[in-house]
Amino acid sequence: MNLILVTFIILLAFTSYYFGRKKALVIQSSQRLTALPKFYGYYLAAWCAAPALIIFALWSVFEPSIVKTFILQDYTDQNLTKNELQLIYTKVKALAAGTYTGNITNFLDESANKYIQLKGIANSAKVAIILAILIFSLSFAYRSVQKNDRMREPVEIFLKWVLFVASLGAVLVTIGIVFSLLFEAIRFFQAVKIFDFIFGTHWYPAKTFVRDGQPDPELMKDAFGAVPLFAGTFFIAFIAMCVAIPIGLLSGIYLSEYAGRGVRKYAKPIIEILAGIPTVVYGFFAALTVGPFVKEIGNAMGLEVSAESALAAGAVMGVMIIPFISSLSDDVMTAVPQNLRDGSYAMGATKSETVKKVIFPAALPGIVGSILLAVSRAVGETMIVVMASGLAANLTMNPLESTSTITAQIVVILIGDQQFGDPKTQSAFALGISLFIVTLLLNVIALSVVKKYREKYE
Amino acid sequence: MSKIKAENVNVYYGSKQALFDVSIDIAEKEVTALIGPSGCGKSTFLRCLNRMNDVIDICRVEGSIKMDNLELNSRKLDVVRLRENVGMVFQKPNPFPKTIYENVAYGPTIHGIAQSKEEMDQIVETSLKKAALWNEVKDRLDEIGTGLSGGQQQRLCIARAISVSPEVILMDEPCSALDPIATAQIEELIDDLKKEVTIVIVTHSMSQAARVSQKTGFFHLGKLIEFGSTDKIFKNPDKQQTQDYITGRFG
Numbered sequence: 244m245n246l247i248l249v250t251f252i253i254l255l256a257f258t259s260y261y262f263g264r265k266k267a268l269v270i271q272s273s274q275r276l277t278a279l280p281k282f283y284g285y286y287l288a289a290w291c292a293a294p295a296l297i298i299f300a301l302w303s304v305f306e307p308s309i310v311k312t313f314i315l316q317d318y319t320d321q322n323l324t325k326n327e328l329q330l331i332y333t334k335v336k337a338l339a340a341g342t343y344t345g346n347i348t349n350f351l352d353e354s355a356n357k358y359i360q361l362k363g364i365a366n367s368a369k370v371a372i373i374l375a376i377l378i379f380s381l382s383f384a385y386r387s388v389q390k391n392d393r394m395r396e397p398v399e400i401f402l403k404w405v406l407f408v409a410s411l412g413a414v415l416v417t418i419g420i421v422f423s424l425l426f427e428a429i430r431f432f433q434a435v436k437i438f439d440f441i442f443g444t445h446w447y448p449a450k451t452f453v454r455d456g457q458p459d460p461e462l463m464k465d466a467f468g469a470v471p472l473f474a475g476t477f478f479i480a481f482i483a484m485c486v487a488i489p490i491g492l493l494s495g496i497y498l499s500e501y502a503g504r505g506v507r508k509y510a511k512p513i514i515e516i517l518a519g520i521p522t523v524v525y526g527f528f529a530a531l532t533v534g535p536f537v538k539e540i541g542n543a544m545g546l547e548v549s550a551e552s553a554l555a556a557g558a559v560m561g562v563m564i565i566p567f568i569s570s571l572s573d574d575v576m577t578a579v580p581q582n583l584r585d586g587s588y589a590m591g592a593t594k595s596e597t598v599k600k601v602i603f604p605a606a607l608p609g610i611v612g613s614i615l616l617a618v619s620r621a622v623g624e625t626m627i628v629v630m631a632s633g634l635a636a637n638l639t640m641n642p643l644e645s646t647s648t649i650t651a652q653i654v655v656i657l658i659g660d661q662q663f664g665d666p667k668t669q670s671a672f673a674l675g676i677s678l679f680i681v682t683l684l685l686n687v688i689a690l691s692v693v694k695k696y697r698e699k700y701e
Numbered sequence: 702m703s704k705i706k707a708e709n710v711n712v713y714y715g716s717k718q719a720l721f722d723v724s725i726d727i728a729e730k731e732v733t734a735l736i737g738p739s740g741c742g743k744s745t746f747l748r749c750l751n752r753m754n755d756v757i758d759i760c761r762v763e764g765s766i767k768m769d770n771l772e773l774n775s776r777k778l779d780v781v782r783l784r785e786n787v788g789m790v791f792q793k794p795n796p797f798p799k800t801i802y803e804n805v806a807y808g809p810t811i812h813g814i815a816q817s818k819e820e821m822d823q824i825v826e827t828s829l830k831k832a833a834l835w836n837e838v839k840d841r842l843d844e845i846g847t848g849l850s851g852g853q854q855q856r857l858c859i860a861r862a863i864s865v866s867p868e869v870i871l872m873d874e875p876c877s878a879l880d881p882i883a884t885a886q887i888e889e890l891i892d893d894l895k896k897e898v899t900i901v902i903v904t905h906s907m908s909q910a911a912r913v914s915q916k917t918g919f920f921h922l923g924k925l926i927e928f929g930s931t932d933k934i935f936k937n938p939d940k941q942q943t944q945d946y947i948t949g950r951f952g
Contacts, residue, residue, distance in 0.1 A: 504758070582795040588756060589791075590808045590861065591784035600807070605798050 256292035263287035278395035285398045290384030427672035434666040435467045443468020446636035448667045471638040475646040479557045480621035486561025491568025499576035518566040522626040529559035529631030554642040556632035567617040575609030615689035619682040625650035649678045704729040704899045710764035723925045732900045734910035737920035743903045751787040788862030792874040794854035796846035804846040808865040832860035852883025872902040919943045
């Protein structure tokens with residue numbers, strides 16, 4: 244029903260576009276148009292689609308809660324809790340849809356009938372109202388077209404609002420996510436002291452689990468120390484950067500300064516493919532190939548290596564990040580003006596001297612920016628760590644041992660059974676917001692560095 | 702005395718020929734101006750003299766260019782040595798985004814000319830003085846070179862070029878991005894420099910060629926139409942084409 248209605252509105256909008264344009268061509272024969280004919284079409288189409296779709300959206304948002312209020316009115320005298328009312332409403336809906344399998348009481352049956360009836364009324368009302376609006380707004384718009392009113396400005400204003408609503412939506416969603424993180428994190432910090440979270444060196448949330456009631460506050464104190472996670476996160480990111488920075492930078496330099504046009508044309512997309520591989524593929528590559536390989540080599544050298552090591556995860560993560568650094572640093576070095584290269588060559592500098600003394604320093608801010616972006620990517624990476632580096636939050640600086648990161652722990656906390664309101668679940672939000680702050684800071688620094696670089700050459 | 706002797710130079714960009722059989726004798730410690738309409742090949746020829754065309758993949762140079770009997774257009778030539786001896790100043794000032802001091806010290810550093818910090822300071826000071834820039838920048842040598850005015854930047858580039866004591870300096874329209882006052886300063890500088898170095902200058906401005914040069918070559922459509930003393934070219938050219946260009950009938 245809804246699908247048909249929306250399709251109808253959109254088809255009508257298209258039709259009115261052609262109709263409006265045609266009308267404009269007719270008007271043209273007798274008087275001067277106020278805008279290009281297509282604007283007459285846009286004007287009609289906008290007036291056709293926008294009011295009807297807005298009403299449709301509002302209706303769809305508010306209808307369910309209004310129907311719910313009507314249904315539950317009959318139960319107000321029974322003194323039920325919110326949860327019980329919710330349960331009844333779910334039952335009524337299931338019964339109306341014919342999927343209810345429980346015990347059907349008379350009362351429930353009555354409610355279900357009422358629900359079906361209400362839904363029917365609501366649907367007819369919706370169709371009627373929307374048709375009325377369509378007729379009203381189209382006739383209003385058509386009169387404007389007939390009078391040959393100014394068409395361009397209303398269309399431009401309409402487009403401006405469409406764009407505004409789109410960006411407003413994006414911003415609101417972002418703000419909403421941040422706030423939901425924040426509120427849950429605040430609730431977590433009511434149960435666990437922020438000091439214990441930031442400076443505690445022991446992460447073992449499973450310990451706080453109790454079947455009923457509140458966990459022991461003494462246990463809480465020692466279970467949520469995030470230091471091992473932060474240490475693990477930065478340690479693995481550090482290993483990744485040790486792999487990615489040298490290889491990425493050197494290949495970036497090769498691509499921008501040494502490679503011929505043919506090589507660059509093919510090599511660059513191939514390197515960029517690395518960035519397109521799903522991280523889960525890297526994850527099992529790390530877990531099944533690199534991890535055992537590292538362990539074997541370590542054992543051959545007489546070292547004790549865990550099968551899930553920070554080294555394996557970090558190295559694979561580094562490979563994943565190479566294209567970020569090589570591609571971005573290639574771009575910033577290519578952007579260094581050719582006349583600086585000419586100036587250096589004309590002084591008798593060799594290619595490597597030119598790269599080292601002119602190109603690289605000139606591109607350095609951009610390169611630093613790309614590295615910082617890569618770091619924030621490494622810090623936020625999840626799948627590789629979950630699969631290849633283990634889940635035990637060891638506080639260790641030994642790359643051959645397993646260690647865990649913030650992201651991996653969030654996964655551990657939120658898969659399987661969990662209970663809202665439990666500090667263990669809420670700790671995921673606290674971790675999430677701290678990770679968010681770290682990557683946000685890195686991105687802000689990276690972008691401001693890159694911006695500074697841009698100002699210098701443009 | 703002849704410094705550079707080019708014979709039958711042909712240059713191709715891919716399949717397109719840019720220079721046709723150019724032969725020219727460039728005299729030592731004189732200013733030679735190359736004039737001609739845009740796209741006539743004068744800059745292309747200039748870039749043959751320090752092998753800057755090597756930078757362009759599709760460019761191919763044929764013919765013989767000798768500097769003091771050294772064949773420049775040879776695969777065996779050490780391009781780094783050549784460019785140490787033949788400096789270049791470009792159309793648009795292109796100081797490195799480094800300090801003024803570092804800009805001038807760039808050449809001496811990569812060629813290992815200065816043995817000590819004092820010697821380097823001396824080279825930087827002399828070069829800046831020769832480029833008539835010393836008085837303006839001596840108190841701010843550690844400021845970024847790109848922060849100077851256009852004319853100052855171009856003189857900084859000249860200082861950079863002369864820091865390695867080249868025998869020849871090539872100038873590719875060095876004043877086309879500058880205002881008249883800065884242009885006058887550069888022209889004065891060229892006049893001073895020619896006591897020590899051979900200068901080849903490409904210019905769009907005929908009055909500039911007339912002011913600064915002793916010899917002038919007129920290029921048109923990739924050919925060297927006429928070459929001779931500046932006086933003769935401007936007052937009594939042999940070729941009608943030259944006459945037309947000089948008097949502004951085309952170009």
